[in-house]
Amino acid sequence: MVRAGLTPERLTRAGAELADEAGFDQVTLSALARRFDVKVASLYSHLKSSQELKTRIALFALEELADRVTASLAGRAGKDALAAFADAYRDYAREHPGRYDATRLRLDPETAAASAGVRHAQMTRAILRGYDLAEPDQTHAVRMLGSVFHGYVSLETAGGFSHTAVDPQESWEWILDSLDALLRARATS
């Protein structure tokens, strides 16, 4: 009996790939076991439950996305940073739709607090430094940016923009221009 060499990490990674290929809701321990040519029960030596797998995929994706955003934000400020942030977000969702879905998994507060979700919030605030917003405007702006980016990406990947001839890329740029103008107009100075 040759061992398959499973680890929580390998399973998480394979789960993320499966999510991108078949959808996050198709990620099951059964499907994963088939992928490793192993019996389902064997996975329970590495993962407590199906829920744990999903949570691990979510944390993995949050981390990966935060890394990308960090990289794309380096050395940028103002509108440049805003666009880099937004594009990193959108590109990730398009390249890895299943993982992006995973990032929307509701985590229990404790897990969320220890996750890369915190980095996301910090980076959003970092972008806003270029716009000189005082509290509570800064928090309002964080929420607005989060909403627009998540909403757009979510609607776009759900195919919500495919019924009009207008290029989604154009809309995206128009929206970024608009947000930039809006934030500049809100500056305290």
Add this chain to the structure above:
Amino acid sequence: MVRAGLTPERLTRAGAELADEAGFDQVTLSALARRFDVKVASLYSHLKSSQELKTRIALFALEELADRVTASLAGRAGKDALAAFADAYRDYAREHPGRYDATRLRLDPETAAASAGVRHAQMTRAILRGYDLAEPDQTHAVRMLGSVFHGYVSLETAGGFSHTAVDPQESWEWILDSLDALLRARATS
């Protein structure tokens, strides 16, 4: 053997209630059968599949939401209409989180085209009439509004705004003010 008097409509309605109480992903034919004190197989006389039930709930919720928006939009224009639209959306999601989730169900194009989703798009365009936007700006604006509203509501109901002391209602108003200003600035005149 007394008959339970099931119909697709009653099942859909009960499914919507179940969605609000337990979450849209907890809506199963099994749970519904329990609720009507009936065996699961009996439901298949009224619904083709679990998928059909979910689709029906989605269509029901889209219709209900569109009705609300229509009502709240009556006699309003400009920022007033924008706020009424946005509030109708957000209030619905807070009162009926399960149904709101259902509206995000991916429908096949044919079903979507025949759904109240079309009315939603029309109403968004109606609001924008007050801002005098030419194409393709109008389409960009439709997408932006859809993104912000959906994104905000989605993040808020997921508890994403509960880690800061700032009142979500204030953020919501700040965002509506911002969007109004943005759209006025984009007017063609």
Add this chain to the structure above:
DNA sequence: GCATTTGCCTAAAGCCTATAGGCAAATTAG
């Protein structure tokens, strides 16, 4: 009243999660 249709039932199969207990491979200890 009798025939047909309709509505709910039992039975059964397939797939998913999860637990318990077993055996062999890998690791550690003497």
Add this chain to the structure above:
DNA sequence: CTAATTTGCCTATAGGCTTTAGGCAAATGC
């Protein structure tokens, strides 16, 4: 280098959800 222990994957089993097939009784129609 072998023996003891731990670890990894297995079989078996049970419970839940979906779906289909076939049966019987209640409702409907002629």
